[in-house]
Amino acid sequence: MYLGVDYYPEHWPKEMMDEDINGIKQLGANIVRIGEFAWHLMEKEEGAFDFSFFDEVIEKLKKEQIAVMFGTPTATFPAWLAKKHPSILSEDENGQKRVFGGRRQYCFTSPIYRKYAAKITEELVKHYREEESIIAWQIDNEFGHEGSDMCYCSQCHEGFQQYLRTKYKSIDELNERFGTIFWGQTYNDFTEIPLPTKTITTHNPTLQLEWARFRSLTLNSFAHEMTAIVQKHKGDHQKVTTNVSGGFFQKWFDHAENVRPLDFVSYDNYPVWGGLAEPITPAHIAMTHDFNRGLLGKNYWIVEELMGAQGHNVIGYLPRPNQAKMWSYQAFAHGCTDMLYFRWRGMTKGAEQFCFGIVDHDNTYGRKYEEVQSLFENIRQYDELLKSDISSDIAVLYDYDNIWSWRFQVQSEGFDFTNELLRLYTPFYKWNAKMDVIPVDRDFNRYKVLIIPVLQIIDESLSERLRAFVQNGGTIVFSFRTGLKDKDNNIHFKQPLPGFVRDLAGIRVVETEALSDYQLVPIVGVGENEGETGEVSVWRDLIQLEGAEAYYRYDDPFYHERAAITKHQYGNGTVYYIGGGVNEEVLMPIAKEIIDHHKIEFVQSEDGVEVYVREVEGERYAFILNHTANEKEFNGETLKPFESKIQKW
Numbered sequence: 001m002y003l004g005v006d007y008y009p010e011h012w013p014k015e016m017m018d019e020d021i022n023g024i025k026q027l028g029a030n031i032v033r034i035g036e037f038a039w040h041l042m043e044k045e046e047g048a049f050d051f052s053f054f055d056e057v058i059e060k061l062k063k064e065q066i067a068v069m070f071g072t073p074t075a076t077f078p079a080w081l082a083k084k085h086p087s088i089l090s091e092d093e094n095g096q097k098r099v100f101g102g103r104r105q106y107c108f109t110s111p112i113y114r115k116y117a118a119k120i121t122e123e124l125v126k127h128y129r130e131e132e133s134i135i136a137w138q139i140d141n142e143f144g145h146e147g148s149d150m151c152y153c154s155q156c157h158e159g160f161q162q163y164l165r166t167k168y169k170s171i172d173e174l175n176e177r178f179g180t181i182f183w184g185q186t187y188n189d190f191t192e193i194p195l196p197t198k199t200i201t202t203h204n205p206t207l208q209l210e211w212a213r214f215r216s217l218t219l220n221s222f223a224h225e226m227t228a229i230v231q232k233h234k235g236d237h238q239k240v241t242t243n244v245s246g247g248f249f250q251k252w253f254d255h256a257e258n259v260r261p262l263d264f265v266s267y268d269n270y271p272v273w274g275g276l277a278e279p280i281t282p283a284h285i286a287m288t289h290d291f292n293r294g295l296l297g298k299n300y301w302i303v304e305e306l307m308g309a310q311g312h313n314v315i316g317y318l319p320r321p322n323q324a325k326m327w328s329y330q331a332f333a334h335g336c337t338d339m340l341y342f343r344w345r346g347m348t349k350g351a352e353q354f355c356f357g358i359v360d361h362d363n364t365y366g367r368k369y370e371e372v373q374s375l376f377e378n379i380r381q382y383d384e385l386l387k388s389d390i391s392s393d394i395a396v397l398y399d400y401d402n403i404w405s406w407r408f409q410v411q412s413e414g415f416d417f418t419n420e421l422l423r424l425y426t427p428f429y430k431w432n433a434k435m436d437v438i439p440v441d442r443d444f445n446r447y448k449v450l451i452i453p454v455l456q457i458i459d460e461s462l463s464e465r466l467r468a469f470v471q472n473g474g475t476i477v478f479s480f481r482t483g484l485k486d487k488d489n490n491i492h493f494k495q496p497l498p499g500f501v502r503d504l505a506g507i508r509v510v511e512t513e514a515l516s517d518y519q520l521v522p523i524v525g526v527g528e529n530e531g532e533t534g535e536v537s538v539w540r541d542l543i544q545l546e547g548a549e550a551y552y553r554y555d556d557p558f559y560h561e562r563a564a565i566t567k568h569q570y571g572n573g574t575v576y577y578i579g580g581g582v583n584e585e586v587l588m589p590i591a592k593e594i595i596d597h598h599k600i601e602f603v604q605s606e607d608g609v610e611v612y613v614r615e616v617e618g619e620r621y622a623f624i625l626n627h628t629a630n631e632k633e634f635n636g637e638t639l640k641p642f643e644s645k646i647q648k649w
């Protein structure tokens with residue numbers, strides 16, 4: 001097990017190195033991550049490669065038996081490169097070149113950037129391929145983060161047209177599938193096709209989705225090119241990863257494809273960041289871990305674990321005593337095996353003066369240092385447990401085409417994909433039932449339950465896979481707008497909703513309504529839910545029963561006969577349809593009904609107390625996490641505010 005910190009020795013006078021490395025050693029660390037922003041230090045002028053600074057750092061670390069994860073520095077290119085080749089700089093939607101000064105302002109399509117990035121990566125990895133203490137390479141840094149996944153430069157425009165020319169056998173086929181006849185947009189040639197930048201009203205939905213797919217292709221091809229260079233030149237003892245950032249559903253690239261060639265996934269766990277008055281919800285944090293475990297379908301690392309408040313020009317919430325430590329235990333519970341905290345010491349200069357570390361600017365070792373030290377001391381004994389596989393009976397399915405389709409046309413101003421995924425995820429989370437979060441094209445037959453939030457894009461082949469799953473006894477939970485569109489991002493023709501799965505759900509959506517941001521529509525229980533009440537926000541599908549039973553209907557003078565939530569037996573399985581943004585209180589008992597039906601392990605706990613049960617060599621352990629600032633009771637014991645622990649189960 002590797003436990004450590006993100007260390008930037010280049011940020012400090014050399015004479016501080018020994019003191020820092022000793023402080024890191026006393027913390028209980030056995031690894032540091034270095035280098036991921038230090039391109040200029042390693043290539044001060046074009047072709048003048050010099051790794052002597054890091055040679056010295058690594059020698060000092062080696063004396064303290066501290067291993068190294070080395071970051072390839074392609075997220076921050078040198079000023080001399082931007083000056084010599086401005087074409088490497090990406091452009092925003094207004095055609096404004098991004099200037100040198102931040103980070104990740106490069107264009108993934110730029111052949112010049114790829115040449116220089118490949119060269120520094122190759123030279124660096126060749127230099128250290130024999131270095132025993134370097135056990136892993138991190139490719140770049142948080143691909144696509146901070147808006148860097150979008151570029152509208154002429155190179156990207158030409159690349160996009162070429163992508164379309166290759167995909168569509170003729171301009172006629174493209175016109176047909178895009179529906180460019182609408183508003184007279186028919187193209188005579190691929191070179192007439194624009195980027196979907198600002199226009200009057202909105203662009204063609206197929207054009208928009210194809211643009212998102214191109215963004216993903218271009219970013220991932222850059223990532224894979226750099227990965228291939230590292231894999232070609234590295235030592236056999238060295239593994240390869242990249243660090244996934246939060247907000248992964250708001251990015252313009254397919255993350256599972258991005259990490260496909262890697263040895264393991266790394267994640268940067270920031271439950272709160274600049275500008276937020278409070279952290280994201282415990283369920284949301286849990287979901288981010290399940291997503292990262294799902295990318296390669298195995299446990300993962302955390303290479304940036306928050307310990308101090310973070311922010312660039314605006315800071316925010318200060319993690320309370322033991323809260324960041326509790327978030328670390330939560331990460332280990334959900335499959336993290338090795339962890340590095342961001343960062344050793346907060347920097348006094350540069351853009352991240354307010355990204356606080358374990359050690360603050362006064363260079364004293366205080367509460368945060370002790371929290372990390374105590375966590376490192378305690379967690380080491382659980383190495384085998386943390387490496388054990390996590391087996392879930394429930395899978396939450398997502399599809400980036402679908403996410404991007406929603407992003408271009410939100411249909412309801414209150415719509416947010418992550419929120420809608422969490423709407424269905426959270427009730428099962430609160431029952432402490434384990435879940436995987438995986439791409440829809442993954443084999444899902446071994447699961448008992450599929451949670452499929454707002455999956456608009458369903459084609460016949462996917463519907464056949466879903467049908468077989470239900471016929472064999474599985475349970476599916478769909479939510480609203482299911483099966484509306486095809487893979488060209490166009491609405492199915494002559495396909496009553498929910499498209500391709502109407503028979504599975506035993507319903508027909510006869511009318512629909514986008515609910516504006518503040519609108520709440522009351523629903524009332526039917527049958528065994530008689531007397532129950534709830535509410536729907538964001539959207540509502542008005543459902544006609546076709547074999548399904550209604551759980552709830554709309555309490556509405558016009559639509560009181562229309563169901564809002566339904567359940568349908570199909571084959572040996574069951575299909576629930578949640579026809580709108582239904583509130584959690586209504587979904588909790590439905591989740592429990594599904595858990596009980598499939599005899600899925602769950603743990604009853606107070607709201608705010610997360611319990612995650614793991615097993616290794618026949619021994620069971622519970623990670624018990626109090627996510628709240630209050631004392632909580634669990635299993636006959638009192639949990640202090642933000643207390644976290646592992647105990648035999």
Ligand code: GLA
Pocket residue numbers: 141142245268270304310311342352355
């Ligand atoms: C991200 C980046 C780091 C640093 C931190 C600050 O995770 O990977 O380089 O900017 O945020 O919180």
Ligand code: ZN
Pocket residue numbers: 090091107108109110151152153154155156
């Ligand atoms: Zn570009």
